[in-house]
Structures are given as C-alpha cells and as structure tokens.
Amino acid sequence: MLTLLWLLGLIFCVAILAWVRSGLLNGCLAVGAYLLLMSLLGPAHWLINTLLWALFLGIAIPLNLTNWRQRSITTPIFHWFKKVLPPISQTEQEALDAGTVWWDGDIFSGRPDWNKLHSYPAPKLTSEEQEFLDGPTEELCRMTHEWELTTHLQDLPEVVWDFIKTQGFFGLIIPQEYGGKGFSAYAHSQIAMKLASRSGDLGSTVMVPNSLGPAELLMQYGTQEQKQHYLPRLASGQEIPCFALTAPEAGSDAGSMTDSGIICRGQWQGEEVLGLRLNWEKRYITLGPVATLLGLAFRVYDPDGLLGDEHDLGITLALIPTDMEGVAIGRRHFPLNAAFMNGPNSGKDVFVPMDYLIGGQDMIGHGWKMLMNCLSVGRSISLPAGSTGAAKMASMTTGAYARIRQQFNLPIGEFEGVQEALARIGGNTYVMDAARTMTAGAVDLGEKPAVLSGVVKYHLTERMRQCINDAMDVHGGKGICMGPKNYLGRGYQSVPISITVEGANILTRSLMIFGQGAIRCHPYVLQEMQATQDPDQQRAIERFDSLLLAHIGHALGNAAGSLLLGLSCGALIKTPGNADTRGYYQQLSRLSAAFATLTDTTMLLLGGELKRRERLSARLGDALSFIYLASATLKHYHDQGELAEDLPLLRWGVEDLLAKTEQAMHEILLNFPNRAAGIALRVIIFPLGRRLTPPSDHTSTVIARHMMTPGATRDRLLAGCYHSDDPEDVTGLLNSTLKQVVLAEPIELRLHKALRSSELQHDSNTDLLSVAAQSGVITPEEAQKVREARQARSAVIAVDDFSKEEMRKRPTNPS
Numbered sequence: 001m002l003t004l005l006w007l008l009g010l011i012f013c014v015a016i017l018a019w020v021r022s023g024l025l026n027g028c029l030a031v032g033a034y035l036l037l038m039s040l041l042g043p044a045h046w047l048i049n050t051l052l053w054a055l056f057l058g059i060a061i062p063l064n065l066t067n068w069r070q071r072s073i074t075t076p077i078f079h080w081f082k083k084v085l086p087p088i089s090q091t092e093q094e095a096l097d098a099g100t101v102w103w104d105g106d107i108f109s110g111r112p113d114w115n116k117l118h119s120y121p122a123p124k125l126t127s128e129e130q131e132f133l134d135g136p137t138e139e140l141c142r143m144t145h146e147w148e149l150t151t152h153l154q155d156l157p158e159v160v161w162d163f164i165k166t167q168g169f170f171g172l173i174i175p176q177e178y179g180g181k182g183f184s185a186y187a188h189s190q191i192a193m194k195l196a197s198r199s200g201d202l203g204s205t206v207m208v209p210n211s212l213g214p215a216e217l218l219m220q221y222g223t224q225e226q227k228q229h230y231l232p233r234l235a236s237g238q239e240i241p242c243f244a245l246t247a248p249e250a251g252s253d254a255g256s257m258t259d260s261g262i263i264c265r266g267q268w269q270g271e272e273v274l275g276l277r278l279n280w281e282k283r284y285i286t287l288g289p290v291a292t293l294l295g296l297a298f299r300v301y302d303p304d305g306l307l308g309d310e311h312d313l314g315i316t317l318a319l320i321p322t323d324m325e326g327v328a329i330g331r332r333h334f335p336l337n338a339a340f341m342n343g344p345n346s347g348k349d350v351f352v353p354m355d356y357l358i359g360g361q362d363m364i365g366h367g368w369k370m371l372m373n374c375l376s377v378g379r380s381i382s383l384p385a386g387s388t389g390a391a392k393m394a395s396m397t398t399g400a401y402a403r404i405r406q407q408f409n410l411p412i413g414e415f416e417g418v419q420e421a422l423a424r425i426g427g428n429t430y431v432m433d434a435a436r437t438m439t440a441g442a443v444d445l446g447e448k449p450a451v452l453s454g455v456v457k458y459h460l461t462e463r464m465r466q467c468i469n470d471a472m473d474v475h476g477g478k479g480i481c482m483g484p485k486n487y488l489g490r491g492y493q494s495v496p497i498s499i500t501v502e503g504a505n506i507l508t509r510s511l512m513i514f515g516q517g518a519i520r521c522h523p524y525v526l527q528e529m530q531a532t533q534d535p536d537q538q539r540a541i542e543r544f545d546s547l548l549l550a551h552i553g554h555a556l557g558n559a560a561g562s563l564l565l566g567l568s569c570g571a572l573i574k575t576p577g578n579a580d581t582r583g584y585y586q587q588l589s590r591l592s593a594a595f596a597t598l599t600d601t602t603m604l605l606l607g608g609e610l611k612r613r614e615r616l617s618a619r620l621g622d623a624l625s626f627i628y629l630a631s632a633t634l635k636h637y638h639d640q641g642e643l644a645e646d647l648p649l650l651r652w653g654v655e656d657l658l659a660k661t662e663q664a665m666h667e668i669l670l671n672f673p674n675r676a677a678g679i680a681l682r683v684i685i686f687p688l689g690r691r692l693t694p695p696s697d698h699t700s701t702v703i704a705r706h707m708m709t710p711g712a713t714r715d716r717l718l719a720g721c722y723h724s725d726d727p728e729d730v731t732g733l734l735n736s737t738l739k740q741v742v743l744a745e746p747i748e749l750r751l752h753k754a755l756r757s758s759e760l761q762h763d764s765n766t767d768l769l770s771v772a773a774q775s776g777v778i779t780p781e782e783a784q785k786v787r788e789a790r791q792a793r794s795a796v797i798a799v800d801d802f803s804k805e806e807m808r809k810r811p812t813n814p815s
C-alpha cells in the first residue's frame, strides 16, 4: 500500500513539474531527488526501484546531452515533420499569413491569462459617435419600413438612399482627412447593429461599403493618388462601391477564379500605355446593380513576358469605374425576397492602365493576401453586428409578445415550453453581444483577428438563426402571415444570406476555424514549420530542437494541467471572479488545457491528413470557439459591473458553452483516429467523467421573466437595438403595449378574483369593465387602463389579410 502511495506521489510530482513547466534540467533534477528519497526511505522492493531508476536515467541522460539529442532524436523528427507537413497552396499560405493572433493565442496556449482578458479596455463611444448613433442612425431606422421596401419597392426609397449618402453612412471607416467619419470599429459595429435590428436590407446596404470593399482596401493598400481621388468620393456617397470576388465556378473556392487580366499594351487617353486587358464574369455582388466603382478580383497573366519571366502572376485587385466600355452591370438577383441590391456583372476586353490596380503595379499577385487581411477586420464587425442586431430584435419583440399574447387565460410566456425558447433567445443574445463587443474592441486595439473573425462570423450567424427560429415558434401564426404587421418574416427569410456570405458556414466551421487556428495560433507549430524552411540545415535543426523541447514541455504541461484541473474540478488554479463566477473561469482553464492537449495529439497523429478530416477539425474548432465565446461573455459581465440581475444571462450563456465544449470534446474522443490514444486522452481530459451540465430550468424561467418585463435587465440586453414606443410603428406597438399590459395586469387580476368570488357579476349584455367600475371593484381610471391595454393587445395580435386583387398585385415576383 505504501509503495503504491510512493508511486502515485511520483506520478503527481511529474504532473506538477510538467504543469508548472519546470524545464527539462530542473524537472530531471526534481524527479531524480524524489527517486532518491523513495529509494532511501520508501518500502518499495529493490527491483521496483531499479526499474524506475533505469527508466529515469534512460530518458533523462540522452535528453540532457544536447549534441546527442539533436543528432539522434531531433534530426529524424525534423525530417519526418518536413515529410508530413501538409502541402500548402499559395492562397492557403496567404490566408495563414494574414491577420494577427489575439485571445485565440491564449486559448491555444492552454493557459489563458484571465487578468489580461480583464485588462483589455471595454470599448466606448466618443461623444461624436454617440451623437451619430442617436441622431442620423436613429432617424435612418425611423425612415425605413421593411414591408414597404421588400414588397412594394424592392429597393430602399430614394429619400433613404439620399439620407445614407448625405449623412456619410458610406464613409464610417474612412478617415476624417478624406471626408469620412473615421469612426472606431466599435462605433461601426453599434451603427450596423442598430440598422440591422430595424431592417436587414438597410444593414446590408450600409455594411458592405464599410466592410470588405474598395474603401478598406484603399486605406490599407491604395497609392496616395488613389486615396486622394477615391476616398472623399466614397465618403460622400458620390461613388457607390461594390466588391466582386465570387464567380459562377468560384464560390467557396474563390481562388480558383478564371477571371483574367492579361498584361498588354493598349490605347489610353490617346497614348499607348502598359496595362491589362480584363475579362470577367461575377455573380452575387452586393450593391453591384447600382455601383459606380467596382472592386474586382482576377488573376493576372503575362504571356508576352512584358513584366518578366513569370507567366501566372497571381490574384490581383483593381478598381473599375462601371461606366467603362465593355462593363455589363445593372441586372439584379432576387435573394430570398430581400430588397438590397445584388446582382451579376461581367467585363469583356476592358483595357485599364496599371494605376487602376489597387496599390499600383507593385501589388500584382498580392490580391489574396490583401483580401484576407481586410476580411479579418470586416468579418469581425459587419456580420457579427448584423446578427446581434437581429437577435436583439428577436429578444425585444418575442419577450413583449410572450407577455401580450394570452392562451389558456395566461400570457404564453408563463408556459415552461415557451420559457425555454425565450431563454434561448435571451441567453444567445447576451453571448452574441459579448462576443461582438469584444471582437470589435480587439480591432480597435489594432488587431486583425483572422481566426476569431471566422469564429464570430460562424457562431453569431448560427446563433442568430437559432434566435429567429425560436422567435418564429413563439409567435406562431403571427410570424407566418406576411404583411406590414409582420416584423419577423422577412428576417426569417433572409437568414441563409448571412450564413452563406463572407465564407459559407459549413466551410468556415469545417475547414477554416481550426485549420487556420491550429497553425496560426499554436505557440510553436508555425515557428517549427518556418524552421524547416531554413536552407541552412544545421541552423534549422538547432532551431527546431529548441522549439521541439519547448513544444514537448507545452504538451506535457497541458496534459498535466488538464488531468490535475479535471481531478480537482478546477480548484487548483487561481482565477479572478467572485463566488458566482470563479468556477466558470476555473472550468475554462481546465477546458483550455484539454483543448491544447487535443490539438497537439490530433496534429501529431494526423499531420496533413487533418485537412481531410473535416468533422474532427469542425469539432476542435467548436471547442475553441465555445471557449472564446465564454471568455467574451465573462468579460462582458465583468465590464458591465458584475450586476447581480444579469447573473442569469451570464449563467445561461457560460453554462451552455461549457457543456457544449465538453460535448464537442466527447465527440472528438469518440471518433478519434487512434483508439488507444482516444482512451488515454479520455483519462486525461475527463478523469472524473463529464461533469458540466447545461443551464437549469430555473435559470431559463428567470431569463424569460426578465425578457417579458420592462426594466433594467431587459434594457441592457436590448441596448443598441432600434427601439420605438410609437404605437403607429410595427415594433413600437409591441413596446408600448407591453407597458400597458404590465400596468393592467394587477387590475385584471383583481377583476378575476372578484368574478371568482362572485363579488362581481355580469352577463353578456353588460360591459364587465363598466360594471366593475360602477360597483367599486376597480376605479373608472383603472377600467380605462384595462380597456386601452386590451385594445392595444388586439392590435398586436392582429395579422394582415389581402383581397384576391391585392394578392395578384403584390410585386413579390419581379417577372
């Protein structure tokens, strides 16, 4: 028994040394000292001691002899690593090189520094940004009526277009020196969120020029002349931009485009100059049909060797005025009844001079890198903001509707089934808002979070889809019957658009998030890959050797961390937080260590094959994403002052994410490519089994109640969403009615009690409220309040109907 305890002590000692990353020599000395004590004081049989010493010396001595280690251990691993490295195409390499690593790096390290997370400043608006939100943005929302534009106009009204241009909505990100607003990423996100909470079409129209479009590209890569010429025109709305990457044969695999630019000499303004002859066919291009300036991606070829020996010079970007001869643009697609401009365009033998290329001739072939860098910024802001806006709108309307709509003599939000859906909407909205804010904040700190932009793009659009689906279910027929009174249906129809654009979601989840993250954010893999590229073999092996040692220490440390934190339920680690939240940080530390262990083992076992194992990659990406979203949610709660009333929202969000992280890891292990490794990993990751549970029913009920009740928690959840109390407005009616219904409820309750106790009697010929007022059960003012609340309720639950002629006239079909 004592021998067993000494052996367990040895394992514990090794685990602690690995966890604290003691270093090779220190670790060996400590283990040697323990073995010495064990041999001198312990009761173990001499044979056990001898075997342990043999094992220890057999590992420790060779590892500490640097020259021997490099020659006999590192060199074969170096050559094996070179061989199994996945072949990386140029576009993949450029995607890998793009952007920066931020909090994702901490998650991959297996030991996120929570104090660092808290020290990132909470994004704030300047007074100018706040004024723009409260003024023109609010006004633009008020001017826009979804039904009118999606059904009658199939376009934004002229007055709305003018307002967008003259108020500078197309120049939010353009610096003030070029006539733009020069707003922060956070302000941009707040504006996009508010617009999208009013109308998806409004959101898309404003978002595109401020996201991945000519302005962002010009700001990062344009020549001084291009910036001086175009940025002021874009900021003032004089130019309407679009960006065309997607082609019929090149959708998700955009790099495979056949659109071409041939280097040649041609006539330009009466002179013969060097330029490009462009031919392209693009589709799905947002704002294309009304664009005056087309950002175009194409592949450059130099068949006559006018620039050098290379024939295929790679993907390149240019700005093409759409009124040039040979450009065909203007026709529209009709994306799921949405009214924002979207359509195909093409160009036939369009000759442009070299200075039409973004950044000029020097940027030939750098197009993919330019796009990836801009995508890391744009994708961090637009779709996350639009999705959160839609989720806030779903929270606002569904919370109100669940209190207003009654069935079985109760508000439907009192039923547990509806509460479950309401809590999902509210909880998801809270998480989305947190992730949106933190990621936009990262951009304001100068980051270009390439991997995290994919995380928020995928997870926020998916959670938005969940919110809208739940909102539709809670609304029943009210959400289904289209017409001016329906505030949900168009948003529901448009969900697949956000899912598809800026990297279709299946691809983003299965290929991009972990595929890019594993190399980009891992503390050693990218450096190891770079070391193998060094032409000086000796130097390469020496560098690889030190990286390898550090990598092994990192892997062992994370495995030990996962095991020790798993055994202690996270209690062994010191984290910030209070009695309510500390456990969440501890669990996240444990799961990060487990995630890092899974990452290393999977990459070791699969190498380049991981690219084809999309389901595994997707689940690893999910684990990374859930830990990121939970980090953001905890930071959001912290930044908002850790308000006790918001605790249920935090609980729902984090518990849902923790449980989903465990589930993703469980599924990874179930499907692990190597069964023995899968079993060993399960012991390290789940030493006490799976312990994390989804949010409780009680938490769901509390959230549902908050969503149905006007108050500070509901206001904080909905902050930044377009809000009207005007009963003439389609969503304003819900907000004003909610207040009326809440005020009328205690009066209604007294009426019910009086009726049940026969204190009040009436028949179908008398008006209950008048009788109650006359008999003194309620006052005449109270009777009036109830009457008005009932009328408002009837208006809310009403849906539209149309005559046959009206149905025939409605131009939802453009042909």
Ligand SMILES: Cc1cc2nc3c(=O)[nH]c(=O)nc-3n(C[C@H](O)[C@H](O)[C@H](O)COP(=O)(O)OP(=O)(O)OC[C@H]3O[C@@H](n4cnc5c(N)ncnc54)[C@H](O)[C@@H]3O)c2cc1C
Residues within 6 Å of the ligand: 242, 243, 244, 245, 246, 250, 251, 252, 253, 283, 284, 285, 286, 287, 335, 342, 497, 500, 501, 502, 503, 504, 505, 506, 507, 508, 510, 511, 614
């Ligand atoms: C309304 C709208 C607006 C748009 N605006 C613009 C714009 O302004 N500019 C622009 O250039 N483009 C724009 N796009 C194009 C958009 O980016 C593409 O639709 C998108 O890249 C997907 O291409 P695809 O539709 O051809 O789908 P496909 O590439 O055919 O993909 C179909 C499905 O296969 C999945 N898939 C593909 N490859 C893989 C893989 N390796 N692993 C796993 N799954 C995979 C995808 O995830 C998707 O689910 C827009 C599209 C729409 C619908």
